[in-house]
Amino acid sequence: MTQQGVRWTADQVLALAPDTASRKAGSKLGAAGPWSEAGSSDEGTVWGLCKGSGSKPYQTVVDIADASGPAYKCSCPSRKFPCKHALGLLLLWAGGDGAVPRGEAPEWAGQWIAGRRKRAEEKRSGESPGSPSGSADPEAARRRAERRAERVTAGAVELEQRLADLLRGGLATAEQSGYGLWEETAARMVDAQAQGLAGRVRELGAIPSTGPGWPVRLLEECALLHLLGQGWLRRERLPEGLAATVRSRIGLPASADGPPLRDRWLVLAQYDTADTRLTTRRIWLYGADSHRTVLLLSYGAAGRAPELALPVGLALEAEVSSFPGAGQLRAALGEQFAPPAPAETRPPGVTTSQAVARYGDALRDDPWLESVPVTLDRVVPTPDGDSWQLADVDGDAALPLTPAARSRPGLWRLVSLSGGAPVRVFGECGHQGFTPLTAWPEGPGEAVGLC
């Protein structure tokens, strides 16, 4: 609990911004000018008054000690979360030039914090004697689950039929039929409450337009979809772990009921992907003692940032619990024992050959796996025609970057960080190649986010 005096970096603060406009607006407020009566406490609270366009300054408080990432409160009318005032205040605090001194929280900030702490306490004590929300009739719950399983089964059977029809007529016809056919199938999978199947089906529709080699990719995806459908239909005969993996791939709800694992979790990467419905945030954590890498997922409505935000380079003393399923890395963040603080730790790295071998091994538990998280040590970003690869500094093996990673600005930060010298790179290694997410220079230096 001595880490609270360590302030975050501006990059880490800016990583909390919900969008570019907020980043920009927040940066502008990260200077002493509009702020008054700002301060911070040892318990991880930062507060201040920000002069806005109105006559009354906005009251802004941030609680960085919260287990699920920082919590914010601001009296401004913005619907952005966090708002630019909260970002500006944290930047001011991160700047550390005396504008946010240690002190006693004023009443308006103290009340909010006290309220939060109290609610968190109640929630914690309220959870232990069995969750009251799930106390409805267990028999009814079982029947609901059964009905849902029946619908999924009906969907899987229908999907198998469609796949068989497709292959009977030939994939060449898929190029002409376009999205429409698949969208309809996907909609039927949504009706069948099999979101995982629906997502995969939707992606099938896009493959014929992905350029040369699409028939191979389409056949691969059809085959894996078939494998998943068959897995569901014969789930009773599967080992328990694999059956859980199938359920999770199909999209059935599960809860993180694995035993809590306490560790010092280093935040390796955080990035968002968005579709028209949903923003999905992935956060990779590495346990300094357990050497385990886990994935936290959080969601926000389309166009809005998910609430959980853990900037790269921080470490948090916390418990995580795994979701069920063999080879599943997803976990949920549980109790947090100290606020996130900057850490020097780096995950140990492997060679490129070891990285692909790790992906191969992981497929044994989860054949639908696209990639595994891996840290490569001593690799050199190397141009290879129009593309790039990460080449072992010794030996002649290399991992190509995924097509998506090639067009991201992070690639150039990585290349520049390396300057032709070996670097350590954390990323996702899969059948499409390697997606770099975070890098460290060979010498001393902080983690550089690439996503």
Add this chain to the structure above:
Amino acid sequence: MNRTSAPVDAPATGAWEGLVTTALLGTDRRTPPGTGPGQEAPVALLDAAAVETVRRRAGLRPARAAERPQPAPEDSRPPLPPAAARRLAMLLADRPGASGGGRRGTAPDLMELLPQWLAAANAHGFAPPPQVLPALLDAARGRTDLRPAALQFAGPRALWLARLNPDWRFALRSTPGGGAALPHLRDDGSIRQLWQDGLFAERVALLSALRSREPAAARELLATTWATERAEDRLMFLDSLRTGLCPDDEPFLEQALTDRSRNVRATAAELLSALPGSALAARMALRAEACVAIDRTLSAPAIAVEAPHECDPGMERDGVVAKAPAGRGERSWWFGQLVEAAPLGTWSPRLGGRTPREIVALPVSDDWQGELHAAWCRAAVRQRDAEWSRALLGEPSAPEAGGPGAVSLAERAKLLGTLDAAERAEWVAGFIAAHGLSEAFQLLGVCAVPWAAPLGRAVVDALNIARDAGSYPWSFSGVMGLAERCLDPSEAGRLDALLAVPDDEPENASPGAGGYWAESFQRLSTTLRLRAAMTEELRMP
């Protein structure tokens, strides 16, 4: 990933290709191999493909490494202190365009501080953290005025990077020799080699670099190939002799007066006239003296002007342009050129031993004053003559904001450039105190940054007066913007009294102006504090 090199047995690869072909054609046309009895063909195909897909993925091997890039050259400069590195990231994150105009509010304009930050970092000789180079290059790509400082700060790794990304080609163009280091300026052989074989840009860069260190050597290098250069190249090369111009250059320039190209001749004449001891300057002095005299027929002394009646070949050879621009009389056109090129030292002996100040104060007969004073202004700027500039500028508080030279603001700004920084600042401060800010923008632009104390105070006082007059602050946004960038941060304390919104607005004030002024002053004050923090962060730990 390199699938074909995967030593999963070759038949398997063949099996996969067979599956793909069958899938493309459809099982109605082609029965997949290995379909068991009683099994539907498409299902058998999907089963086999699933096995192969997982098998192929599980058996992936790394690809063969391509040739690794040459390592970037070492940057021997010390790294930025951490706080300064964070500040840079913040300045670079503030890219223009996102907010799309509108009122500026109280927040500082971070992008506008980048030039200053870069200059300070370069003065300290720090190296940037490599991961910011892409953002720095992108910023320099969008703003050409940033490029020299940005590229100097970015250092050798940025050029290494620019060779890998076509978006940053400009860095190779802007840097002489495409980033290839200039040969060490002691190494005569490689200098000659580059001078003989280099691209035009490389040769200009070489000549300028050499000229700034060893002016004579640069001139001699140029002389070796002078006769064979193309006219437009000769002009550019000649122009680089402006740096470190000295009397030793005279023979070379004198010879260039007979050049085939008129532009080269004109530039040579201009350079020679900036050397008051040159033969050309003496010839021009003789010609100019013949046109200007004290008129002794009047009771009070005055200057009489008799402009030349013709432009003879000698004058043309010395760079006088014979053809006047449309709308100007030939004689006054020639006269202006003669006076401009004549050494200013000519005039005191010629005009009765008077000082420049006394000369400028003399009346000029027959409406020649404007022409004569304007030519003297040009001469004072060209010859960098502070005493004449001072005389021509006059007292900053003179009414009509015009010195005895009655010169334009642009000319005054140029004249100020010949004075030392303190004197310049003092003159502009006096000007602002007397005439306010409405015409001060151009003059402020030539003052050294940060502004000297008297100048800073004059600007703040004038802004305060403007506020009390009740107009809106955006009438002064140009000066405000300059003040944000140029006012000495130690002056921030003097602004404290101006930050509050006044309770009662002065009479005749524009509605709400008080609030907007408070906002502008808050931004000014915030920016000054930010600049002070920036400077502090860049000090060596």
